[in-house]
Amino acid sequence: MSRAEPIIHIVDDDAAVRDSLSLLLELKGISTRSYASAEAFLEAYDGQPGCAVVDLRMPGMSGLALQAELKRRGIALPLIMVTAYGDVPTARAALKAGAYDFVEKPIEEERLVATLRAALALAQAERASAEELGAFRARVERLTAREREVLDMVVEGRHNREIAAALAISPRTVEVYRARMMEKLQVRRLPDLVRLLFRSEAGMPGPK
DSSP: OOTTSOEEEEEOSOHHHHHHHHHHHHHTTOOEEEESSHHHHHHHOOOOSEEEEEESSOSSSOHHHHHHHHHHTTOOOOEEEEEOGGGHHHHHHHHHTTOOEEEESSOOHHHHHHHHHHHHHHHHHHHHHHHHHHHHHHHHHTSOHHHHHHHHHHHTTOOHHHHHHHHTSOHHHHHHHHHHHHHHHTOOSHHHHHHHHHHHHHTOOOOO
């Protein structure tokens, strides 16, 4: 199995629920893995992209506790919480803590599938954004010290003549450094450069 293939991780202590959800999703062309407990999931999870369908109430570690542990480990896996009617306030607490969504029992199959597809699309977009920023950061690190100085001043909005005066070089030399810097960073437009640099320095995925 390719590590790039997204997986739906079903975490529920009820074997019947695990089996029915696995069958439903496999018939929809969505790959799944099942776990009888949150602890089993944590032990087996290997970083495979995808999302998880997690029962809020389970013996041992609860769905909320699993959510907190994933956050502590830095695992950004979209979670869809499964809850009984009386647990809706708890499910809302999970949403506030970063869960993608929650579904109530009895589970409406089509709604669950639609929610999962949306969660997978979001996860894929966030991975692509993170990869883009990682590649950009690596290119920034390869700039020379002078190119980095020019980069910082360009992002501040300074004109070539201002940069030249600050660095005691000619405006033509600034143009050369600026062109070389843009080429190394693989960016054509100044707005794109500013956007990428700000997102990179903030360590955030940016707007979706």
